[in-house]
Amino acid sequence: MSMISFHIKRPGLSLFHLPSSLFILGIVLLSTQLSFAQTANPSDTLSPLRVVQKYVSGEKFDDKFKYFCCEMQGEWKTDSTLGEILPARVKRDCKLIFADTGHATVDVWMRDSATSKDYYFYLVKDRVWTVYAVRSLLGTANIENDILSLDSVPERSRKRYIAQSGNSWQFEYDNLGLWTSADTVLSENFRKSAKDYDKLLSYLTKYSSYGKTDSLVNTAMTNKKINKLAKSLLLRDIKYSKKYPDCVFFLIGGEGDNSVGYLHVRDGKKPPLMTEKHFIMVKSLGNGWYLFKTT
DSSP: OOEEOOOSOSTTOOTTOOOEEOOOOOHHHHHHHHHHHOOOOTTOOOOHHHHHHHHHHOSOOTTGGGGBOGGGGGGGGOSOOHHHHSOTTOEEEEEEEEEOSSEEEEEEEEEOSSOEEEEEEEEEESSSEEEEEEEOOOOHHHHHHHHHHHHTSOGGGTTTOBOTTSOBHHHHHHHHHHHTOOHHHHHHHHHHTHHHHHHHHHHHHHTTSSSSOGGGGGGGGGSHHHHHHHHHTTOOEEEOOTTSTTEEEEEEEEETTEEEEEEEEOTTOOOOOOOSSSEEEEEEEETTEEEEEEO
């Protein structure tokens, strides 16, 4: 798990190469810093979405320090916001993807003509809604380098090309492109092939890979029909975990703890909890299907 800090040297800031560091976030630190960072003004009613919008949009953000703590305490040191220092060409779309009485998550999709990336802001409610952590899918720079390497393969050699994974050039190229796509693209990719994903799920049940002995899901790709359909959907693997017994994971890609894909949850059951600690994003796609990312 990596923690993202936006408080860095302001000149020359690069949107898509923000620094990260590793340290432990404790409950004591959280409660202590919340008390220090926030005021008791009852009229302060900024919603989680508005807090993040004001931070990334470029508009003036008075008393900004009140709305950040913990991993984001570096924001106390400057009055400027991320939005004020980003190039004007960068588009920023904010969307609330989770909220209850005490916690919220806001997705910020940042993009320009060359790059597109989603960042997930996690907030907690005390006297005001406060950003305590930010996450994004890590390892994407390595994947983009792999795409550049595939670009360098001569066209006449691409049909004979076999990747280290055993996949074809075309599968690798298309899969890696999907792997690094924005959430909007990943969601649309699922919707246009939803019937095939349901068919894939029915195959798992038909061949006794899901429902009776769930551990067999981890060998589902050895079935020729399942493998063929999964590859056509640009999936690298199908997995089951005893930690999440009601879910099956359809992996687009993964590098260490950083993975992206779709998951299906049994009827009436809930998906994994979305937090900054592991499942950094879980978005419903309907009918028990979800888009997910981990880090």
